[in-house]
Amino acid sequence: MTVNALSLVVSILFVGCLSSFADASRNVLLQARSVWHVDDDGKVDQGWQAPDFDHSAWPTKTAPIGYGKDGWLSDRSLTAKNSHTVVYFRKVFTVDDPAKYPHAHLTANYDDGIIAYLNGEEIGRSSSMTGRKANPNSHEGGRYETIAKIQSAKLRKGKNVLAIELHNRNMGSSDMGLDASIVVAPTAQASQKTSQPGASQHNKIITRITPLKGSTPAQWRLSWKEDPAHKATLSWSTAKPDGEHLIYFDTVSHKGRLDAYANRLVCQLSGRYRLSDNELKAPADRRPPEAYYHHARMTELRPNTTYYVVMVSNAVASREFHFKTAPIEDVAMSFIHGGDSRSGITARTLVNDMISQHVSKFPEIIAFIHGGDYIGSGRSWGQWRMWLSQNELITTPEGRLVPIVPAKGNHDGGILIAQVFDFDQQKQRYYYDVSFGPQFALVTLDTNIAGTGAQESYLKEALPRLRPDHRWLITQYHRPLWPAVKGVPSHKRVFVPVFERHNVDMALESDGHCMKRTVRIRNDKADPTGIVYLGEGGLGVGQRQADTSRWYLKADAGAMVGSAHHIVRLDLSESKLRSRFIQLDGSIADDYSQSPR
Amino acid sequence: MDTRVFPFVDHMKLLRSILEQRPFWLWLLAVVLCLQCLGMARPLLSKDGSHVYRYATKQVDLEQSHEADAANALNALISGTADASIMTGFVDKDPSQVDQRRQERFWKIDRGIGIFLCLLACLVIAWPGRSRVTIVGLVFAAVFIVVDACCATLIAGKAFSDLSLPSMATRVAAPLGMALGIGFTRRQSQGSADGQREPRNAWQPWPKGPTRSLDLLLRWSLAITFCAHGYKAVQGHAPFRDLISLSSRRIGLSLDETTISGLLTVIGWQDILLAITIVLLRTRWLLWWLGAWGIITAFSRMTAMGLGVYDLTMLRAANGGLALVLLSFWQWQSLQNPELNKLETKGITQ
DSSP states (O other): OHHHHHHHHHHHHHHHHHHHHOOTTTTEEEOTTOEEEEEOSSOOOTTTTSTTOOOTTSOEEESSEEESSOTTOSBOOOOOTTTOSEEEEEEEEEESOGGGOTEEEEEEEEESEEEEEETTEEEEEOGGGTTOSSOOOOOOOSSOEEEEEEOGGGSOSEEEEEEEEEEOSOTTOSOEEEEEEEEEEOOHHHHHHHSOTHHHHHHHHHTTOOOOOTTOOEEEEEEOSSOTTTOEEEEEEESOOOSOEEEEEESSOOTTOGGGOSEEEEOSEEEEOOOOHHHHHSOGGGSOOOOEEEEEEEOSOOTTOEEEEEEEETTEEOOOEEEEOOOOSSOOEEEEEEOOOSSOHHHHHHHHHHHHHHHHHOTTEEEEEEOSOOSSOTTOHHHHHHHHHHHGGGSOTTOBOOOEEEOOOTTOOSSHHHHHHTOOTTTOOOOEEEEEGGGEEEEEOOTTSOSSTHHHHHHHHHHHHHGGGOSEEEEEOSSOSSOSSSOOOTHHHHHHHHHHHTTOOEEEOOSSOSEEEOOOEETTEEOTTSBEEEEOOOSSSOOOOOOTTSGGGOGGGTOEEEOSOEEEEEEEOSSOEEEEEEETTSOEEEEEEEOOO | OOOOSSTTSOHHHHHHHHHHHSOHHHHHHHHHHHHHHHHHHHHHHSSSOOHHHHHHHHHHHHHHTTHHHHHHHHHHHHHTSSOTHHHHTTOOSOTTSOOHHHHHHHHHHHHHHHHHHHHHHHHHHHOTTOHHHHHHHHHHHHHHHHHHHHHHHHHOOSTTGGGHHHHTHHHHHHHHHHHHHHHHHHHHHHOOTTSOOOOOOTTSOOOHHHHHHHHHHHHHHHHHHHHHHHHHHHTTOHHHHHHHHHHHHHTTOOOOHHHHHHHHHHHHHHHHHHHHHHHHOOOHHHHHHHHHHHHHHHHHHHHHHOGGGHHHHHHTHHHHHHHHHHHHHHHHHHHHOTHHHHHHHTTOOO
């Protein structure tokens, strides 16, 4: 409620700016916020839905039109309150060639129910009106929902008429309102004219997502939080909680024949994803559907071994996937690092696909180090739900699962991150270390809690423990200690001296939404023996510009900054640690190497 | 021997002429506001940016990518109620092409506000007579702080981001208090009966209405800010833990987690108690305490994180500063109305 009110205030303040920047005309046959002819006298005119009906006597109003105090309404002049429950709307729009629009959708923002007619024929009605003639269920407006798919055959060349009857739950209802638009997904031919190559690529990628329906295992992810040579947690979601949830796994492929797998493991933990308070308060049709998590914690795995695995929920089996455990030998290995996938839904899809392709092409990549800020609001199951489904896309086309080593970001508050990655839901401790043989140790820290206290004690214990046995010692956490965009967090005074004392080689950072590699830093100045701080997150979120005036980001001193969606590839070997910023088009924005100390 | 720095200037006369332009509390408020404006301006003039900038660029980002509609379409796909074709229309641009120009525009607005805040800082100190311009600027600054706090709440991503506005109540009250102060000082100085402009006199009594308004503004803003900070402290706000721990190390103390938790609880309840008391009672010792505590907590940013974060301390100048301004304001009032002294000794609110 508070946030909605704040949204309104801020939206009003910025509407001028945004409207000047927005280019809403693309992919839209009928724009939202259009001018409509409105019949608000409480009487229905005969044949009002017909395309040739003369609505010139109806007054015109600019949508969203309604009455009541709802912030999303721009015109509150409807007089229906305590008078009548139905208001009629008509809008004429033109179509140059209906064949060009096979994927048009009617979207509407409405309160409480609508029935829509295109050229005199009903094309759809809101879920609140389904099976009803009048008096819909209560439905609050505020967001645009897809009401109906419009077949191109129903569109006419030239003039088209969209007629909508808006129903109120009852005459005494405190609010009522409508805005509608027709959004168009262009054909391949049309998209060539208006879209970048990403569009068709995106459409192909998105088909790989498994719908979260029934007991079908979906939203799978493999996580490493300790001993990746011998342990791994395979997690997935189902829409229904019923039945037994288990995995079958083996070191040889059995192409999904369950009885052939040598190992069977029942999930140690299953439960329901927690919906946020706002989601619980929302009307049923706006609440994200409930879903259930299942965690199978595999132990006693063999190092550097490929395992084939099938998830089964209530006797519904997934296809066979495979993953590889970490080596314990001193061998070269590669990782992908990135952070901030909290917005940019389409960009996130493309980045995930890039990860998938990269892992497919370079099997030496053994894990994906995620720096946090998976989603915008950590308490929103609706956002996690989408992230999890999109995260399926990092699985390679051959079915290889990419293990995630997760860090917690500042947007990942709440219990859901623990439910997603199988952290202890009571302790909620998000700092830990993972050892990848003598080659590399990764220490994950949490910049959402105090740097001092227990976390500092852990760090002071972990680094001296790990340093002698590992060639490369790298840390990851969310808020940058040497930021390219934002201010410095208090953690810097705690972490940096410990990093420097124990000669950490590189620190992976996120949060700033840009590309950054600092010069090597020690004692607050450039030093060839210092630590490189690298980040700051571009897995989907809009990119910012780095502040190049900061001394540790000066290009002439050897630092690098940039702004583009990216992943960072890390290659670790006996002779060097190499980092590369790879952009969506595959280009390398930065290629840096350093030798072991 | 003449020990004056500038022998040709009569220092006392100069000081008197400056002080006579405004009451002391208004000068003090001007200094507090000047520090606050400069503290606010620093991130605006760097790429860090205000919360308004971050929220605005985020909105443009969403607008560009048709995020809301894409989310709806993707949800339909995930639920299995639509096929992938529903997503096609929402990828109409290559998301790797970041529109830096739009971001640049918003950053320019931010930088403009930063420059404006620097000018305002100069204006409130150096040109006490330019009142109308200053008042408009002060009200704008207050509005900006409110919007900035709202944006911080909307962006979320930080613990207690819902409390951004209450936490910044003193920051909003400082420019508003200054505007009120300048406004009425100006009105008095220009309000002679024969239309002649009289010399400004800071010691003329104010009408009861504005006096009371200013008193309420300062008291309630202090109460709200201390209450919000107190609540965060009682809840064990992580940055506060670091501030205590790192600051105590400066004086050779090494506090364990239990001690810090205990301290935070005590500090938190103390803040809440002070907040309640300042609303109910008119006692000067309380304001001394609030002033000292507010200054200590503002300086704790620098003691914890080093001198480089001086802007974080300046930004919080009003937390302790407004308490001292209120103290001085009461002193000024009591000089005008000795009856107030009697009320204070009885601990009765005005």
